[in-house]
Amino acid sequence: MGDKMGKTKRVLITGGGGLVGGRVAEHLLCSGFQVRLGTRDIKADVGRLLDVDLVAIEWSDEECLRAICQDVDVIVNAMGMNATDCAYNPAGALLVNGVYVASLLKAAIASGVKRFIHLSTAHVYASPLQGWISESTCPSNLHPYATSHRSGEDTVLWAGEQGHIEGIVLRLSNAFGRPLATRVRCWMLLVNDLCRQAVENKNLTLKGNGLQHRDFIPLSAVCGLIDRLCQVDFFRIDESRGRPSPLLNVGSGYSMSVIAMAELIQSRCKPVLGYDVGLKRQSCSNEQEGPALNYVSNHLPSLCDMESFMDEIDKLLLYCNEYFR
Incomplete structure (x- = not known):
């Protein structure tokens, strides 16, 4: 699938061994993208099932991160620690959901990546989630899962605000699927x-x-949105309403x-x-x-x-x- 210049998009997906990362990789491949799949487990089943460029990620190695970002147009960061593990290890949550995101973002900027799509969670807002929640709602959840994700979000949004990269944050609700x-x-x-x-x-x-x-939201809908965000000039998709927000709630x-x-x-x-x-x-x-x-x-x-x-x-x-x- 080409962009406006007719060039095939090259996409790096991190967290490729997970549910969302694997499904996004499968979807983008079917849409004609060139996909590089990053995972900590190079022997992950997901990577072997797809015709992708499978790469191992060493998150503490700057050279490794720069290498996997080379010749990439868009990064979809689907890597993250789940809520149970975050509660058990709050320091590890900040490392994975915050510091690792910042490290990947730094490598992406240095490598000339155009767009960084970061997958976060609706649970940054509150626990339990209830009432009317839009992007204007102030997050208040103090669980390590929420606060560590906020850390990663802020890094991406700040880099975008500074003009270093096109940063987009997606706060996913309860996605489900095979x-x-x-x-x-x-x-x-x-x-x-x-x-x-x-x-x-x-x-x-x-x-x-x-x-x-x-x-609840089907993974097919999440994949469809990410496909669109990888293709279009996101910051011009609706010029009639002005510059769209780089922070988006993604739910049904x-x-x-x-x-x-x-x-x-x-x-x-x-x-x-x-x-x-x-x-x-x-x-x-x-x-x-x-x-x-x-x-x-x-x-x-x-x-x-x-x-x-x-x-x-x-x-x-x-x-x-x-x-x-």
Whole structure:
């Protein structure tokens, strides 16, 4: 897929061994990009499944970082420490989600990379997420997962503000979907876990009452947005509204309770897997649903609809049926 000059974009994706990084790599390859996939584990299953330039990243080695940034037009940074590990090791969280981002950004600028797309999280805003949240909402979550991601975000936004590079920060909500390999650490995610349960147990079991609300987004929608941001001159996509913000909330815009998502997955099991599954949850004295969540963007149109939800769920169920039956 060429840019306005007809030149094929060369994209470096870090965190290539993860759920989002692997799916973005697969999507961009199908769109015609030249993809370099960076990972700490050069033997990662994801890299072997794709026709990419697979490179090992030594995050503390400046020369290594500069080398992997050479001849790259766009970097998609999908590398990061998850919430559980951040809580256990706050210092490590700052190192990975903050310092490593700054190191990669420095190498990107030195290597002449044009654009740096950094994937962050909606959870910088609050815990739990509730109410109306847009890019204008002030982040207040003090969990190490949130504060370390804020550190990485600020580095990217500052570099963009200074004109060193085109920096874009995407705050993702609860993305879900099939991984490229079974060993990708994604089975703790609610939707992924429930789809795996549907195959392994023929029953869906929620740990709570399922009344809390979340914003879920299919990975296909996330990949589609990143594809667009890799192609276009982002800072001119909507000149009528002025310079767009380099900070974007990326969600579906739908407020859905956990139990509603579980029921949606349950409804897809018969047509996709050929059998019905049960659904269990913990009951409580107060069965009133939790506060709605309106996770919106002031700068992006709607990224998905219910049909894309079901398509992603169906493909995830089929994936689980193939590998976990």
